[in-house]
Amino acid sequence: MLARFSGVTDRGLDTTVPPGSDGRWSRRRQWAADGVVGFMMKQAVDHPECISLAAGLVDPQTLPxxxxxxxxxxxxxxxxxxxxxxxxxxxxxxxxxxxxxxxxxxxxxxxxxxxxxxxxxxxxxxxxxxxxxxxxxxxxxxxxxxxxxxxxxxxxxxxxxxxxxxxxxxxxxxxxxxxxxxxxxxxxxxxxxxxxxxxxxxxxxxxxxxxxxxxxxxxxxxxxxxxxxxxxxxxxxxxxxxxxxxxxxxxxxxxxxxxxxxxxxxxxxxxxxxxxxxxxxxxxxxxxxxxxxxxxxxxxxxxxxxxxxxxxxxxxxxxxxxxLFHPHVQRLRATYAAKRDRLAAAVTKYLGDVEGVEWLVPAGGLYIWMTLPEGVDAGWGGTLFERAVDQEQVMYVPGDLCHAGSDDVRPRNGLRLSFGVETPDRLELGVERLARAIRAEL
Ligand SMILES: Cc1ncc(COP(=O)(O)O)c(C=O)c1O
CATH class of the missing domain: 3.40.640.10 (Type I PLP-dependent aspartate aminotransferase-like (Major domain))
Known part of the structure; x- marks a missing residue:
């Protein structure tokens, strides 16, 4: 267990000056250099045709x-x-x-x-x-x-x-x-x-x-x-x-x-x-x-x-x-509950028969968390993520990003799917594409 406490995050513990930085940047700049969030945001903006099951944004249609x-x-x-x-x-x-x-x-x-x-x-x-x-x-x-x-x-x-x-x-x-x-x-x-x-x-x-x-x-x-x-x-x-x-x-x-x-x-x-x-x-x-x-x-x-x-x-x-605020929140709950149902139904429809694929249907929030059989790499920089984005044009948040700890202890078989931003029809299409990518990986 103690092994988890040393170098517990692979982002950030190197206190030396990075090669090529010639001491220009502060240590905090160095620790903050990660780029994942920026990459995800940029992907969404640069590729509107890519269905985003990644973005934690709220539904634009519900904005007040x-x-x-x-x-x-x-x-x-x-x-x-x-x-x-x-x-x-x-x-x-x-x-x-x-x-x-x-x-x-x-x-x-x-x-x-x-x-x-x-x-x-x-x-x-x-x-x-x-x-x-x-x-x-x-x-x-x-x-x-x-x-x-x-x-x-x-x-x-x-x-x-x-x-x-x-x-x-x-x-x-x-x-x-x-x-x-x-x-x-x-x-x-x-x-x-x-x-x-x-x-x-x-x-x-x-x-x-x-x-x-x-x-x-x-x-x-x-x-x-x-x-x-x-x-x-x-x-x-x-x-x-x-x-x-x-x-x-x-x-x-x-x-x-x-x-x-x-x-x-x-x-x-x-x-x-x-x-x-x-x-x-x-x-x-x-x-x-x-x-x-x-x-x-x-x-x-x-x-x-x-x-x-x-x-x-x-x-x-x-x-x-x-x-003006409280009635808005009431409407929002009804909209998101319906989108949650649509995403969950799509996951059942396209992945329900795949052994080892599991997901949680949530009672609130904006996300469905899915796990693939152990050994399948859904992580950042892994083949499923690349296949999903490049070939199928659908994006999700690789679950490994959500785990603290060094690379060797972070599970890479989780995916976060958001039902926040896309329309119900695009949610379904997104899952259909994602399912193709997952089946190809399996
Ligand atoms: C768990 C959690 N906390 C905090 C935030 C930050 O949100 P904001 O700064 O918009 O309040 C987010 C945004 O997605 C979040 O998911």
Missing amino acids: LEATREATQRMLADESRARAALQYGTTEGAQRLRDLLLEYLAGLEGVSTDQLGITPDQLVLTTGSQQLLSILCETLLDPDDICLVADPTYYVFLGVVAGLGARAVPIESDEGGMKIESLEETLQALRDCGDLPRVKLVYVVSDHDNPRSVSLETPRREQLVEVVSRYSTKQQIFILEDAAYRELYYDASPRPSVWSFDDRRQSVVLAQTFSKCFSPGLRVGFGVLPRELVGPVTDLKGNEDFGSASFNQYLLATAIEEG
């Missing part, structure tokens, strides 16, 4: 055009609000939206705002939730520090950790999310080998996660907080709960957050976003922070941007106040 038009008009019609929206704001973000988000959060948790046990200053608005993930990691992680992550996990987050020269250590997870006994075993093993002080963060995507759309079971949420607090003896190990897909539930009932089990509000950072449930173009995300993290996070954010776009924050506040 009418609601945004109306909210913009109402916002600009109110002169003082319009001036505030067009002005610099504070680093923490527009008070108006933060007050509303307190109510929004209380609604999600099923409690009153008083019962939340926080004040609006613990709520920080960010440029998408991605910025919070990144700034929080910058706040906590030095090179060689350790972040424990569910395995598999959101691959862009792995890039953030690697970009700081820190190590992502995978924790086994199943259909109920991160396995708490594996987390505990890993923490104990790290303590035994003297590395516990290096552990600064545990990262989980709690609801309908990326890439598998599985949710952390409710009892595990409480256990997660308990175990982490038990191992936070010398310093607080923080939990980063990424709830990017929280609102996108179709058959499942929403769950209380991991954050809600942190009674003292001191160990869990809750990251949420309006990207998936409203519009990613607005880039409005928010974090609920333990009090001691508010200053450190906003100090770093201030250096970066002195606050995210006020305009978008006021716009979203207006959409919520004017009752």
